[in-house]
Amino acid sequence: MLRKFRTRELGQNFLVNKAIAESESEHAHGRVVLEIGPGKGILTRELCKRAKKVIAIEKDSFLYNQLKREFQMPNLVLINADFLRVDLPPAEMGEIDIIIANIPYGISGKVIEWLSENKKEAVLCLQKEFVMRMLAMPGEAEYSKLSVFSHLSLKTTEIMAVPRGNFSPPPNVDSEIIYVRPTGTEIPKKERDVIGLLMQHKKKTLRNAVIDSRKALGLEKEAASSLAESMDKNKERIFSMRPAEILNAAGEILGSVQKTNGS
Numbered sequence: 001m002l003r004k005f006r007t008r009e010l011g012q013n014f015l016v017n018k019a020i021a022e023s024e025s026e027h028a029h030g031r032v033v034l035e036i037g038p039g040k041g042i043l044t045r046e047l048c049k050r051a052k053k054v055i056a057i058e059k060d061s062f063l064y065n066q067l068k069r070e071f072q073m074p075n076l077v078l079i080n081a082d083f084l085r086v087d088l089p090p091a092e093m094g095e096i097d098i099i100i101a102n103i104p105y106g107i108s109g110k111v112i113e114w115l116s117e118n119k120k121e122a123v124l125c126l127q128k129e130f131v132m133r134m135l136a137m138p139g140e141a142e143y144s145k146l147s148v149f150s151h152l153s154l155k156t157t158e159i160m161a162v163p164r165g166n167f168s169p170p171p172n173v174d175s176e177i178i179y180v181r182p183t184g185t186e187i188p189k190k191e192r193d194v195i196g197l198l199m200q201h202k203k204k205t206l207r208n209a210v211i212d213s214r215k216a217l218g219l220e221k222e223a224a225s226s227l228a229e230s231m232d233k234n235k236e237r238i239f240s241m242r243p244a245e246i247l248n249a250a251g252e253i254l255g256s257v258q259k260t261n262g263s
Contacts, residue, residue, distance in 0.1 A: 015166060024043060024046070024125065025046035025051075028050045030050075030051070031097035032052055033099070035054060036103060044071065054076050057081055059082045084110050099120055100124075101122070102125040116187070121180065122180050127173050128174040152243045153187060160177050191251060201213065206241070206249055207235065210234075217257055
């Protein structure tokens with residue numbers, strides 16, 4: 001009972017369909033693979049059959065010890081750590097060719113950011129709704145900060161749907177496997193934060209979104225109004241703007257804020 005509770009606490013839903021693991025691992029042939037959250041190892045085993053080397057990072061100590069006992073592959077390196085906090089040695093990070101993993105739903109956004117920042121390609125099994133938000137286009141209901149960031153930072157290809165029954169315990173949602181490759185576009189954190197502010201007001205015009213975000217931007221109402229009136233695209237609604245246009249707007253806003261605050 002304790003293990004069942006802990007599994008749900010950590011957001012773990014273990015893949016049980018070997019055919020899906022085999023399909024994912026086909027991208028590993030002769031490569032150095034990083035696996036995030038190997039869980040009970042169904043994907044790990046298939047990766048080790050094909051990859052040059054597999055680095056598997058498991059946060060759960062119980063699962064890590066279980067994997068250590070059951071998996072004796074010479075090309076497997078197991079690490080007991082939180083992927084979002086572990087610092088891999090530069091040499092080890094540099095040799096990683098691809099990330100192949102069934103991502104716990106709770107860290108999907110962080111993993112996408114990590115891929116972009118570290119310029120790594122990946123094959124990921126993610127929540128279907130999350131993938132829909134990643135791929136949403138301007139004007140669509142799911143268009144969000146994630147959509148803007150994903151379109152700018154990543155080239156995403158859908159591979160296959162994975163219904164919820166392929167996991168144990170079955171999650172409440174279906175999943176999808178995607179291939180992502182970084183575009184090389186750099187989006188600094190300040191720009192990401194401003195994009196997030198704008199997307200909170202995505203149904204409003206750019207002008208009104210800037211004015212409504214003035215406190216978060218550190219601007220007085222007069223300065224925010226002046227900025228909003230001077231911006232390109234200020235009459236367009238945020239949800240209809242292309243990702244590159246929203247990024248440009250974020251840059252305009254930051255430039256004005258820095259000038260106003262003398263920084």
